[in-house]
Amino acid sequence: MAELIALAASTRERARDTGLFFDFDGTLAPIQEDPAAVEPVPGVLPALTALAGLVRTTAVVSARPVDFLASRFAAVPGLALYGLYGLERSLDGEVRTLPAVVPWRSTTARLVERARAELDPDLLVEDKGLSMALHYRTAPHLQHVAESWVRDAAARTGARLEIGPMTAELIPPMTPDKGSVLADAVQGLRCAWYFGDGRPDLAAFTALERRAGRDPDFLGVRVAVANPETGDTLRADADLVVDGPAAMPGTLRALVEGLTVHQRRGDT
Numbered sequence: 548m549a550e551l552i553a554l555a556a557s558t559r560e561r562a563r564d565t566g567l568f569f570d571f572d573g574t575l576a577p578i579q580e581d582p583a584a585v586e587p588v589p590g591v592l593p594a595l596t597a598l599a600g601l602v603r604t605t606a607v608v609s610a611r612p613v614d615f616l617a618s619r620f621a622a623v624p625g626l627a628l629y630g631l632y633g634l635e636r637s638l639d640g641e642v643r644t645l646p647a648v649v650p651w652r653s654t655t656a657r658l659v660e661r662a663r664a665e666l667d668p669d670l671l672v673e674d675k676g677l678s679m680a681l682h683y684r685t686a687p688h689l690q691h692v693a694e695s696w697v698r699d700a701a702a703r704t705g706a707r708l709e710i711g712p713m714t715a716e717l718i719p720p721m722t723p724d725k726g727s728v729l730a731d732a733v734q735g736l737r738c739a740w741y742f743g744d745g746r747p748d749l750a751a752f753t754a755l756e757r758r759a760g761r762d763p764d765f766l767g768v769r770v771a772v773a774n775p776e777t778g779d780t781l782r783a784d785a786d787l788v789v790d791g792p793a794a795m796p797g798t799l800r801a802l803v804e805g806l807t808v809h810q811r812r813g814d815t
């Protein structure tokens with residue numbers, strides 16, 4: 548907590564030039580068997596709303612589609628959404644899709660249809676519009692089947708393979724990574740925090756390091772959310788460690804407090 552308070556103190560003097568960026572699954576929401584049932588941890592939405600009033604940018608950067616994120620975060624005004632690793636963006640309420648990727652919608656639709664027809668029904672097929680994922684969390688014995696099916700489909704279609712926790716995903720080849728999303732999003736900011744839990748979030752950490760390396764005035768804060776599954780993936784590279792999604796509301800409230808103390812004092 549002492550580290551968070553110190554970093555909040557350094558952030559508050561540049562709060563109006565600060566961006567707060569969050570991964571979704573395993574960071575703002577707990578890992579569950581059914582991806583469609585996942586909701587943000589109770590307490591996260593009011594804390595994000597409070598933060599959105601204190602800093603320039605608050606954003607979710609996720610492998611989920613923007614419409615899914617929008618359904619979960621409608622209560623947070625001004626929250627920017629980067630979906631499908633940045634293929635889809637909703638920065639001002641309007642959803643924009645990288646134009647080059649649009650033809651992949653039909654490729655993905657065919658892959659989803661084939662997966663549902665060919666594979667064991669215990670493998671959950673997640674249709675994300677421009678990408679799709681096979682989930683074997685409730686059927687771990689099918690990991691090999693899922694991974695070899697997506698490998699084969701990737702070779703046939705040119706889609707890119709992304710292996711996640713209990714998940715094998717096919718994404719369009721031009722999909723950015725979270726690092727390039729962050730590098731772009733932090734332009735014009737003097738401070739950014741990134742909260743993540745998994746391997747794709749490392750690229751976002753690296754983007755903050757690179758920016759800080761080029762700009763000594765820039766403060767980048769890398770926060771690892773050590774959920775029970777991905778555990779130590781980001782810990783070694785982090786400035787702060789949060790003990791899983793359940794600890795996020797308390798962490799965000801402490802950050803609100805750290806940013807608000809200054810404003811109250813500054814106002815008097």
Ligand SMILES: O=P(O)(O)OC[C@H]1O[C@H](O[C@H]2O[C@H](CO)[C@@H](O)[C@H](O)[C@H]2O)[C@H](O)[C@@H](O)[C@@H]1O
Nearest residue numbers: 571572578579580582609610684711712713714
């Ligand atoms: O970038 P993220 O927001 O972290 O999304 C990564 C993947 O998250 C989801 O899958 C993971 O969470 C599920 C729900 O808790 C869990 O059942 C699954 O095993 C995890 O891999 C989402 O369903 C995927 O589409 C995302 O790629």
